[in-house]
Each structure stands twice: as C-alpha cells, then as structure tokens.
Amino acid sequence: MTRKFLGGVPASRSPMRLLRLVFLVFLAVIVWGSEAMAEYGDIVINNYSDKAGMRPAIFPHWFHRIRFRCKVCHADLGFKFKAGGNDINMLKIIDGQFCGGCHNGEVAWSVENCDICHSGKPNTPTQVHGNTIQKLVK
Amino acid sequence: MKRLSLIALALLVAVLGAGIFVDASAQQQAPAKAADAKPADKPADKPAAKPADAKPADPAPAKPAAAANPFNRLMIPKADRNPPPIKDGIHDPESPGTPMLQPPLDAFGGMPKSNAGNNINWVQAIKDKTINPRYDRLNPKEEPMILDLDIVREVKGFMPDVVYPHDRHTEWLDCSNCHPDIFIPQKGQNTISMAQILMGQKCGVCHGKVAFPVSECRLCHSKKKDQPKAASVSAPAAK
Numbered sequence A: 001m002t003r004k005f006l007g008g009v010p011a012s013r014s015p016m017r018l019l020r021l022v023f024l025v026f027l028a029v030i031v032w033g034s035e036a037m038a039e040y041g042d043i044v045i046n047n048y049s050d051k052a053g054m055r056p057a058i059f060p061h062w063f064h065r066i067r068f069r070c071k072v073c074h075a076d077l078g079f080k081f082k083a084g085g086n087d088i089n090m091l092k093i094i095d096g097q098f099c100g101g102c103h104n105g106e107v108a109w110s111v112e113n114c115d116i117c118h119s120g121k122p123n124t125p126t127q128v129h130g131n132t133i134q135k136l137v138k
Numbered sequence B: 001m002k003r004l005s006l007i008a009l010a011l012l013v014a015v016l017g018a019g020i021f022v023d024a025s026a027q028q029q030a031p032a033k034a035a036d037a038k039p040a041d042k043p044a045d046k047p048a049a050k051p052a053d054a055k056p057a058d059p060a061p062a063k064p065a066a067a068a069n070p071f072n073r074l075m076i077p078k079a080d081r082n083p084p085p086i087k088d089g090i091h092d093p094e095s096p097g098t099p100m101l102q103p104p105l106d107a108f109g110g111m112p113k114s115n116a117g118n119n120i121n122w123v124q125a126i127k128d129k130t131i132n133p134r135y136d137r138l139n140p141k142e143e144p145m146i147l148d149l150d151i152v153r154e155v156k157g158f159m160p161d162v163v164y165p166h167d168r169h170t171e172w173l174d175c176s177n178c179h180p181d182i183f184i185p186q187k188g189q190n191t192i193s194m195a196q197i198l199m200g201q202k203c204g205v206c207h208g209k210v211a212f213p214v215s216e217c218r219l220c221h222s223k224k225k226d227q228p229k230a231a232s233v234s235a236p237a238a239k
Helices: A015-032 A061-065 A070-076 A090-094 B002-026 B049-054 B104-108 B122-127 B166-170 B194-198
Strands: A042-045 A057-060 B150-153 B162-165
Touching: A042 A061, A057 A061, A061 B104, B150 B166, B162 B166
Parallel strands: none
Antiparallel strands: A042 A057, B150 B162
C-alpha cells in the first residue's frame, strides 16, 4: 500500500525510514542551521577559505542568471550542480577556470576585488541557501 | 530572539524525534542507525550528536505572551523576503565587500513576480524579454536551441499528472545538463517520485535549489486527470 504511494523509492526504504531521514535532516538544520534567510539560490563556498583566513566566498545565482543562462556556467564552464563540489581555488581562477572564466577584467571585474566574492560571515558552512531541506523548518 | 526560538524548536523536535526512533525500533524495523538514513550526497554529516547536549538545558525563559505567539511562527513574513546582503545572515556586515553588493529588490523591481523562491517568475521574465541573459559567455547575440517537447508523467493517486516541458528548460539549459546524468533521454526509463525530489534528486536537483521550489505543486502537476489521455499535450504557448 504505502510502498505503492512512494512510487520510485526503492522497496528497502520503508516509510518509517524515510520519516527518520527527514527528521535527521530537519534536526541538522535546526541545530546548526544559522539564522540565515539569505536570498534563494545564494551559495556559500567554504572548502578552503576559513582555513586560509579569508571570509567564505558567496555566489549569488539570482544576480548571475539575470545576465547568463545556466548553460554558460553549467555546460560551457563545467560547474557541477553541487555547492562546494568543484574544488575551486585561486590558481584555477586566475588561470581562467570557474569564476575566472568571467572575472578576468574582460567579461566582469577582475580578481583583485577579493572582498566582493569573499564577503561571507566566517565559519558559514558550504551550502545553497533557501533550499527545500532548509525550508522544511522555516 | 530568533536563536532562542530555534533552540526551543530544537528541543521540541528532539522530543518528537525521540518518539520516532522509539517507535521504529519497537516495530522491529531496520535498526535506527543514523548512518543508515544518511543520503549519499547531502550535507547532513554532523546532525545527531547535538540534541543530546541540548536536552538537559534549562527550559527557555518565559517570554511575554505576545512575543511568544507571533501570528506566523514558522513562515517567513513577506516583509523579510529578499533581504539585502547586509541583513541576510550569510554576508558579513563588517566586510568592505558587503555594502558594494546589489540588494535583490533593487534588481527585481521591474520583473514579473511569483510567490516563492526569488519571488520572481523567471519563465515570464525571459518570455516577455524583461531580461535577456546571455546564452554564450562572450557573444550576446547567440540564441538558445529550443526543443518543443512535452513529456507527460502519469501520477498515481489524486494529484494531477506532471507535464515536463522541454521548451521552458532549453531556454536556460543545455541537453547535457540533464541527459544522461539526471534523466535517461527515453520516456519510461526513469523512476521519479516526490520523495526523491524533496531530497534534491531528479527534478529536485534544480527545483528547490535555484529553479522555482517544490512548494509550487501546480506548476509541475498541471494536467487534469479527466482530460482525454493523449501521448503528450503540446501547449505551444511560448512560440
């Protein structure tokens, strides 16, 4: 019965298990979820920044999608659909990869403007803001 | 303020949650191991530890009734949506970069509205040319390749069927963004469910992260069931 309702979910994932899963995520968000209510789609990237003494980088989707279609970044420049999943660093950026495909003084302002990208609150974890899982509590 | 209410909420949920776990083990289902439930690619790494510490804490100090009972307790009030970077909780107000950033509402002024996500109707914004985002990094004239192909997915139960429109997606995306990693490009070769979507898989890779969120049921569940069953409803509203 219930299994039918869940359609494509593998049979091993019983409703109870699903409930537990949702609960855990829920809890995770409440416990270390910040008070953030940042703009939908804003991405904090913090694999290396904190450790290097920089503020975390913040990428605003809304701002960029007014100017570019998703395809430019996610197909042409090869950004994978995963916050923090592209292993970005400054060497790659000055070599013209990732953010450096545009932030090169030609398409957009250049990398010396450290603080415009590195403007996050220290210790903010890597994540996409306003996402479904985060929303379940808000 | 906000912090406090979060803590109170955490306590409440810890109690409810304990209920779920007890229940589960009583029913002799799979052992309630956190590791079991962890989705492969979700950032839910450090959750379970903290509630235990939180429990012995004192109950939240009493608040005046009015402050404790705002009309909307969990929903973000309209006035707090699309906050400027300096107040959004993730930008550091101390950073010299933060005040240089554009507040979203500055940009959104003349754009068609919606009631979720960025509160912008991005489909409409492109259609009526309020915005014309580049399809190529350098060449502002390059046009997207639009595929006009609707895929209908029948839904079990009462919810209307799902119509997946290629046209409105190929305005923004390349075929390779979805095929073959997220969807095998053949009707019937993919299982999709709401549970997956809510966990950020399938349609949920984008919907609930950047594209309009899951709360907008009817944008996806758009085909009434009592309509004559056709292989695909092509509504060429766009072009």
